[in-house]
Amino acid sequence: MRREDFKNLFDTHFDALRNYLFYRYGDADLATDIAQEAFLKLWEKQIDKPPEEQIKLLYKIAKDDLISKLRRQQVEMKFNTRPPDKTKSITPEEELNYKELKIRYERALKEMPEIQREVFLMSRNDDLKYHEIANRLDLSIKAVEKRMKNALQYLREALTTL
Incomplete structure (x- = not known):
């Protein structure tokens, strides 16, 4: 993927991806972070596919990252809310x-x-x-x-x- 193509993809789809993540979770900062991470992962993979497939892949990466972070938060919350060990x-x-x-x-x-x-x-x-x-x-x-x-x-x- 050329740098100009990636910049164009980022400029046209970053806000939409961030909004998608924000509407799914409700945390603007987390949505921004995950959207940036998704673009970074897409850039690192250097996948040479048509733009439509890159957009689909971008959304899949972002959705998977969001789910992963939510699961991690659930585990942390369970750990932090468990009662202290009396033994x-x-x-x-x-x-x-x-x-x-x-x-x-x-x-x-x-x-x-x-x-x-x-x-x-x-x-x-x-x-x-x-x-x-x-x-x-x-x-x-x-x-x-x-x-x-x-x-x-x-x-x-x-x-x-x-």
Whole structure:
């Protein structure tokens, strides 16, 4: 599909597709997002068919995406509205143990050597991969791995000793 043909298809059918989705669901923002995604998928497929078939395919893609999003929302709603599990109540002893462990963890982090703490927190709190940490700190990946190993070993020792 040529760029000009796609632009023409987009210009002539975007509003109609968005309105179709809006009337089916009633959310203008969702309708706009799905319509844009449908056009993007059609462009990525680069299907060489007559315009009538491309329009049909466009509507099918949009309808399938809408149904998929609605199903996902239903699953999320069921998950969020389910009653809490009463069998997993925390005893006062478990809560006290957790608080003590948290205090020891925070103390161990403060006492941990800075080079290890920096790598550990970038990995755990910032969810960075080792290669990303290596790039930010201008280190080799092996150096990051070693610092992380040492940090975990330090924490393990600090948390298991009383």
